[in-house]
Amino acid sequence: MIRTITTGPFGWFFTNINTEMAIPGHSHFAQVTFHWRTMGSVGFPSFESTYKILSDQLRGLGDKPFRNYTNEKVADFLFESFQNSGRDPAIALWNGNFCLWKVELAVRGVLDRIGHADGFTVYTVEREADFGQELRPV
Secondary structure: OOEEEEEEEEEEEEEEEEOOOOEEEEEEEEEEEEEEEEOOOOOOOOOHHHHHHHHHHHHHHOOOOEEOOOHHHHHHHHHHHOOOHHHOHHHHOOOOOEEEEEEEEEEEEOOOOOOOOOEEEEEEEEOOOOOOOOOOOO
């Protein structure tokens, strides 16, 4: 049995310059959702203070444009950036035993000169399950 706790979605604004697809710099509104695998009897502690930590970290990551990043690479970057969020003392004090399992980056497209679709596209990065080795909690 796998148990998870989902936090979010968190509203996010970011800018990327997608040179791989020859798309100039442009900005997106997005929603980011985190899925945490519960490793014991207590998982991710969902409180105002712990949500604020995630929200503040996310906001900081959007302060500068992502250069040479596709949206897929932005989602990968978010997954890597939040791997150790549980080590923040304000989160760790709740004695949760969890690890980041999945990140969903839902990017809102609007009809524009670049040719974006009008709607959300969700980019998902999920931890690969290695059943031969127990996941280590944060």
